[in-house]
Amino acid sequence: xxxxxxxxxxxxxxxxxxxxxxxxxxxxxxxxxxxxxxxxxxxxxxxxxxxxxxxxxxxxxxxxxxxxxxxxxxxxxxxxxxxxxxxxxxxxxxxxxxxxxxxxxxxxxxxxxxxx
Ligand SMILES: [Zn+2]
Numbered sequence: 001x002x003x004x005x006x007x008x009x010x011x012x013x014x015x016x017x018x019x020x021x022x023x024x025x026x027x028x029x030x031x032x033x034x035x036x037x038x039x040x041x042x043x044x045x046x047x048x049x050x051x052x053x054x055x056x057x058x059x060x061x062x063x064x065x066x067x068x069x070x071x072x073x074x075x076x077x078x079x080x081x082x083x084x085x086x087x088x089x090x091x092x093x094x095x096x097x098x099x100x101x102x103x104x105x106x107x108x109x110x111x112x113x114x115x116x
Contacts, residue, residue: 005098007076011055012069014079016093017046024095024106029113031061031068035077038095038106047079047091066092 003020006013024038032039059068066082078097084090095101 003098003100005078005093005095007071007074007078007097009071009074009076011051011073012071012076012078013050014093015048015050016042016098017048018042020098020101021095022105022107024108025111026108027111027113029116032113035094036096037077037092038103038108039111040093040095040098041084042091042093044081044089044091047093049079 001019002015002017004013004015021040024040026032026038055072056069057072059070060066061068066080068077068080070077076097078094080092080094082090082092095106096103
């Protein structure tokens with residue numbers, strides 16, 4: 001099974017080739033607390049961007065290990081790309097932008113990104 005996600009206007013949309021997650025991670029770092037994202041992490045192999053990268057802008061800061069993407073039209077940030085702790089490529093899915101997921105039912109695990 002797979003699930004989809006998108007920005008508000010639809011110019012950034014993707015499919016993730018795995019079952020919809022039942023857990024999410026909430027991070028308290030300087031950018032996550034502002035965006036309010038509920039994170040799910042997947043691999044580039046399971047992530048299919050269905051729209052043009054031309055509709056994406058990217059924000060990086062600090063160590064530049066995460067490419068924080070957002071839609072140039074509506075400003076939503078439905079996914080990000082980066083490098084995991086083991087050096088592997090990873091994709092962050094913002095579950096608030098995913099379809100068919102009951103956000104209230106997600107088991108949300110806090111992550112203390114502010115202390116990193
Ligand atoms: Zn948009």
